[in-house]
Amino acid sequence: MSSSSDTVSISSPLEDYLETIYLLVQEHGFARVRDIAGARRVKAATVSVALRKLAEGKLVDYQRREYIGLTSKGERAARRILARHRLLTRFFAEILKMPREAAAEQACTLEHALTDEAMDRIVRFFEFLGRCPSVIEAFQRCPVAAGADEPGLSAAASTCASCAVRNDVKLMTLSDVEPGQSVVVTQVASGGALRQRLLDMGMLPDTVVDLERTGLGGDPLWVRCQGARLALRRSEASTILVRRKA
Amino acid sequence: MTLTLLESPSVLSAPRARPPRARPLRVALAGNPNCGKTSIFNALTGARQHVANYAGVTVERRAGTCPLLNEPGELIDLPGTYSLNAYSPEERVAEAELLAGPDVVVVVTDSTQLQRHLVLLVQVMQLGANPVLCLNMADEARAAGQTIDVEQMERLLGFPVVETVGHRGEGIDRLVAAIDRAARNPVERHKLVLGEDLDRALDDIARALPPPARPEQGAAWVATRLLVGDQRQTRRVAALDGGEEAVALARLHRTRLEAATGCDIAVFVTERYFGFVDGLLREVRHRPRHVDTRQLTDRIDAVVVHRLAGLPLFALVMFAVFWLTFTVGDYPMGWIDAGIARLGEGLSQLWPEGSDSPLRSLLVDGMVGGVGGVIVFLPNILLLFLGLAFLEDTGYMARAAFLTDRLMHRFGLHGKSFIPLVTGFGCSIPGIMATRTLENERDRLTTMLVLPLMSCGARLPIWMLLIPAFFPPAWRAPTLWMLYGFGIALALLLALTLRRTLLRGDDAPFVMELPPYRQPTLRSVVLKMLTRSQVYLRKAGTTILAISILLWAATTYPKPPSYQVDAQLAKGELALAPEEVEARRAAEDLEHSIAGRLGRALAPVFAPIGFDWKIVTAMIGAFAAKEVFVAQMGIVYSLADGGQGTDSLRALLARDYSPLVGISLMVFLLIAAPCMATIAVTRRESGSWRWALLQLGGLTAIGYLLALVVCQLGRLVI
Numbered sequence: 001m002s003s004s005s006d007t008v009s010i011s012s013p014l015e016d017y018l019e020t021i022y023l024l025v026q027e028h029g030f031a032r033v034r035d036i037a038g039a040r041r042v043k044a045a046t047v048s049v050a051l052r053k054l055a056e057g058k059l060v061d062y063q064r065r066e067y068i069g070l071t072s073k074g075e076r077a078a079r080r081i082l083a084r085h086r087l088l089t090r091f092f093a094e095i096l097k098m099p100r101e102a103a104a105e106q107a108c109t110l111e112h113a114l115t116d117e118a119m120d121r122i123v124r125f126f127e128f129l130g131r132c133p134s135v136i137e138a139f140q141r142c143p144v145a146a147g148a149d150e151p152g153l154s155a156a157a158s159t160c161a162s163c164a165v166r167n168d169v170k171l172m173t174l175s176d177v178e179p180g181q182s183v184v185v186t187q188v189a190s191g192g193a194l195r196q197r198l199l200d201m202g203m204l205p206d207t208v209v210d211l212e213r214t215g216l217g218g219d220p221l222w223v224r225c226q227g228a229r230l231a232l233r234r235s236e237a238s239t240i241l242v243r244r245k246a
Numbered sequence: 247m248t249l250t251l252l253e254s255p256s257v258l259s260a261p262r263a264r265p266p267r268a269r270p271l272r273v274a275l276a277g278n279p280n281c282g283k284t285s286i287f288n289a290l291t292g293a294r295q296h297v298a299n300y301a302g303v304t305v306e307r308r309a310g311t312c313p314l315l316n317e318p319g320e321l322i323d324l325p326g327t328y329s330l331n332a333y334s335p336e337e338r339v340a341e342a343e344l345l346a347g348p349d350v351v352v353v354v355t356d357s358t359q360l361q362r363h364l365v366l367l368v369q370v371m372q373l374g375a376n377p378v379l380c381l382n383m384a385d386e387a388r389a390a391g392q393t394i395d396v397e398q399m400e401r402l403l404g405f406p407v408v409e410t411v412g413h414r415g416e417g418i419d420r421l422v423a424a425i426d427r428a429a430r431n432p433v434e435r436h437k438l439v440l441g442e443d444l445d446r447a448l449d450d451i452a453r454a455l456p457p458p459a460r461p462e463q464g465a466a467w468v469a470t471r472l473l474v475g476d477q478r479q480t481r482r483v484a485a486l487d488g489g490e491e492a493v494a495l496a497r498l499h500r501t502r503l504e505a506a507t508g509c510d511i512a513v514f515v516t517e518r519y520f521g522f523v524d525g526l527l528r529e530v531r532h533r534p535r536h537v538d539t540r541q542l543t544d545r546i547d548a549v550v551v552h553r554l555a556g557l558p559l560f561a562l563v564m565f566a567v568f569w570l571t572f573t574v575g576d577y578p579m580g581w582i583d584a585g586i587a588r589l590g591e592g593l594s595q596l597w598p599e600g601s602d603s604p605l606r607s608l609l610v611d612g613m614v615g616g617v618g619g620v621i622v623f624l625p626n627i628l629l630l631f632l633g634l635a636f637l638e639d640t641g642y643m644a645r646a647a648f649l650t651d652r653l654m655h656r657f658g659l660h661g662k663s664f665i666p667l668v669t670g671f672g673c674s675i676p677g678i679m680a681t682r683t684l685e686n687e688r689d690r691l692t693t694m695l696v697l698p699l700m701s702c703g704a705r706l707p708i709w710m711l712l713i714p715a716f717f718p719p720a721w722r723a724p725t726l727w728m729l730y731g732f733g734i735a736l737a738l739l740l741a742l743t744l745r746r747t748l749l750r751g752d753d754a755p756f757v758m759e760l761p762p763y764r765q766p767t768l769r770s771v772v773l774k775m776l777t778r779s780q781v782y783l784r785k786a787g788t789t790i791l792a793i794s795i796l797l798w799a800a801t802t803y804p805k806p807p808s809y810q811v812d813a814q815l816a817k818g819e820l821a822l823a824p825e826e827v828e829a830r831r832a833a834e835d836l837e838h839s840i841a842g843r844l845g846r847a848l849a850p851v852f853a854p855i856g857f858d859w860k861i862v863t864a865m866i867g868a869f870a871a872k873e874v875f876v877a878q879m880g881i882v883y884s885l886a887d888g889g890q891g892t893d894s895l896r897a898l899l900a901r902d903y904s905p906l907v908g909i910s911l912m913v914f915l916l917i918a919a920p921c922m923a924t925i926a927v928t929r930r931e932s933g934s935w936r937w938a939l940l941q942l943g944g945l946t947a948i949g950y951l952l953a954l955v956v957c958q959l960g961r962l963v964i
């Protein structure tokens with residue numbers, strides 16, 4: 001996330017109010033003191049105090065008497081905090097496998113404390129995980145993550161790509177397939193534009209690819225995928241991970 | 247995924263009010279490569295744009311008008327594109343046009359490939375465009391036993407759907423009506439459901455888009471590009487006021503979706519596209535359970551791209567094309583030649599015997615001698631293009647690219663360079679244009695630079711003139727074949743050199759789709775031949791005629807004030823027959839003319855490769871257009887024998903030059919100095935004069951050197 005210079009610094013309870021108003025506005029198109037109080041489980045008077053402070057900071061405005069909206073500055077601040085909340089919740093719940101409630105609670109406290117920089121790093125880490133999803137899978141499957149005392153090479157761990165490499169288990173790519181065989185794509189690990197092109201041509205995970213023939217000398221490969229006949233070089237085929245058809 | 251209307255109004259599908267059009271209707275044709283867009287375009291507009299059975303035929307935006315539409319409007323044919331995430335120059339053209347917001351987008355699809363081709367439709371829907379879906383190749387789909395419930399499809403999608411057979415014009419009337427219908431009532435909101443999580447994320451990002459980046463149409467598209475982290479869009483949006491937030495939000499959603507699904511965002515989004523298409527097809531498509539997957543195409547391919555037999559077969563096919571061009575073409579060529587000779591005689595008889603009227607000389611020597619010499623070869627040109635049309639239309643071209651990829655790769659060329667290179671046998675200019683299908687700039691430049699070495703159709707007349715003049719009949723076809731082969735070999739070597747020096751870099755990936763075999767229709771082949779003849783004759787009647795007249799003038803004027811022969815005769819130094827006197831005078835005329843002097847001035851440069859001044863003048867003309875070489879030789883010889891020679895040009899050449907000069911000449915003409923138009927196109931397509939001049943200078947130098955080697959070695963041997 002960009003650390004924009006005009007990030008508003010307000011206290012954490014106020015940030016919580018912003019978040020609530022944002023969600024209410026998203027849901028109903030407006031927020032009333034009553035709703036805010038209900039959502040935050042506080043008294044209406046407390047809400048009014050908070051709202052006054054927020055209005056001073058030009059974060060909210062009263063559209064009609066009791067209808068409260070966010071200014072664009074307020075909306076920005078709210079979205080920032082909400083984004084943090086969601087991200088952190090998912091981090092604790094989905095990656096670290098904490099129960100949902102506990103994860104949300106953790107997120108609530110941490111979302112205010114993290115500096116923009118720390119948040120940015122976490123986002124980057126997430127991006128990395130997204131780009132390399134096998135890492136999350138590997139982590140979650142790994143006995144170490146499950147809290148096993150003896151982190152050894154269990155059967156489950158051997159399916160992990162990095163363990164496979166370490167243990168010299170060869171992953172099969174399309175270039176290892178013999179003419180006449182059918183395989184299923186597991187991952188398109190090609191880089192750059194090639195990857196998008198292959199995806200656009202329908203070479204997606206779980207699609208069946210038949211290797212029909214190769215050119216003289218084994219290159220290029222002639223495959224069938226989603227009804228299309230495609231020619232691709234061995235070097236490109238070696239970036240497509242496959243498994244045998246069940 | 248099911249097709250339901252989005253319940254809550256979201257920004258993505260907010261109804262938009264399109265302002266009434268002030269300008270004429272704009273209809274764009276978009277679709278995957280080789281789905282028949284240009285066939286449809288031709289059927290709608292009556293144009294004759296190039297159609298062929300391989301991916302990447304159209305590389306430029308082409309506009310035309312469709313007289314059948316209710317409203318006057320412009321129809322735009324676009325290059326094929328698999329998706330709107332453009333990479334290659336020609337795909338970017340298509341993307342730009344679609345983003346510019348045409349009034350109606352006709353999404354053309356191959357009905358036998360719907361699960362892949364409809365993905366582009368989804369993206370066009372995201373763009374908020376006003377689509378008409380054209381299910382082309384309905385004949386092939388029907389033959390495979392597939393039926394589509396068009397009405398149901400229209401109901402589900404909410405815009406017109408039409409089945410067509412593009413190359414035969416079936417269903418075009420319905421397509422026209424559908425375009426009219428779409429133009430009258432544009433789609434207000436698309437019923438596009440890509441899954442709750444994705445739709446929600448896109449909606450959220452779209453809401454955060456700052457107004458300038460949030461066109462009423464296409465917010466979903468911009469949001470998707472941000473979500474998948476498309477660099478161009480991200481940069482564009484981030485530069486806007488408040489755009490940073492949207493970008494950050496998109497990044498957050500990406501992270502969230504990736505973490506939730508455990509797969510990368512590009513795969514995730516693409517899978518959802520395919521998912522939507524699957525859901526749609528499940529409701530509208532009916533196919534027989536057991537489809538015969540071994541289609542005719544596969545049976546043919548088992549032979550044609552056989553591991554061992556494939557390459558020899560390819561060599562044989564190419565040989566057959568040249569054999570056809572040469573042998574079969576000789577008969578009609580003889581007839582035309584005789585006709586033109588008669589025309590020349592007829593014209594010259596309008597003047598009294600021995601008249602030296604300049605008009606007669608212009609007509610007989612300049613125009614008939616020059617242009618006539620070029621027109622003679624029309625049959626050969628047509629046969630060459632017939633051969634190429636056969637390769638293109640059947641689908642063999644893509645197979646040939648598959649077969650030769652390894653070889654091309656060895657020499658640093660890309661598999662996709664093959665089709666532009668073969669196109670270059672017809673003419674270098676479309677060949678150079680066709681390099682747009684190459685994604686990598688280095689591959690593209692390499693291909694472009696060596697492309698003139700593919701002996702083009704305009705050089706064919708030169709070979710047709712020279713080869714029979716210097717080689718016995720049995721040797722002629724093999725010589726022609728060797729000449730082409732020599733050009734190819736040299737192109738490969740040069741490509742390798744370029745890739746090792748100026749254009750060093752990694753290999754670009756190679757992925758190519760192979761179309762099914764299709765039977766070329768008689769109509770399309772005849773049309774291609776007609777178009778070709780028109781082009782050839784038009785060129786002969788304009789450029790070549792003009793240059794012929796210029797060259798004729800340059801070869802005729804100024805006349806010498808007096809003739810040496812006359813002086814010598816008067817002094818009694820010589821005793822000659824009247825015809826010989828005439829011939830000597832003509833020779834003196836030539837020497838005195840501008841062309842003669844220029845040729846003489848340059849002759850020392852070309853003497854080492856065996857050319858005399860006549861050839862040099864013709865060579866200068868050939869820079870304008872290759873055929874002019876033949877025209878100018880015709881003019882020179884016609885003038886030289888005072889218009890009374892009955893020997894054919896070939897016989898005269900055989901009389902005046904040794905076979906060694908003939909070979910040297912062919913080598914030089916094959917390699918050196920591509921024509922002006924080629925240089926200009928290289929300049930345009932490479933974007934700089936540097937490459938164009940390198941091409942001109944480099945090829946000329948190599949041509950000269952090789953001709954020198956041939957000539958000097960030959961002299962040693964003989």
Ligand SMILES: Nc1nc2c(ncn2[C@@H]2O[C@H](COP(=O)(O)OP(=O)(O)OP(=O)(O)O)[C@@H](O)[C@H]2O)c(=O)[nH]1
Binds near residue numbers: 325
């Ligand atoms: N059987 C059949 N063939 C068709 C039909 N429409 C087009 N073709 C053939 O399909 C091939 C491709 O047609 P084009 O019109 O060049 O396709 P395109 O979409 O313009 O191709 P690109 O410009 O390369 O993207 C040609 O060989 C056509 O003759 C059709 O409806 N049925």
Ligand SMILES: [Mg+2]
Binds near residue numbers: 296303324
């Ligand atoms: Mg086309």
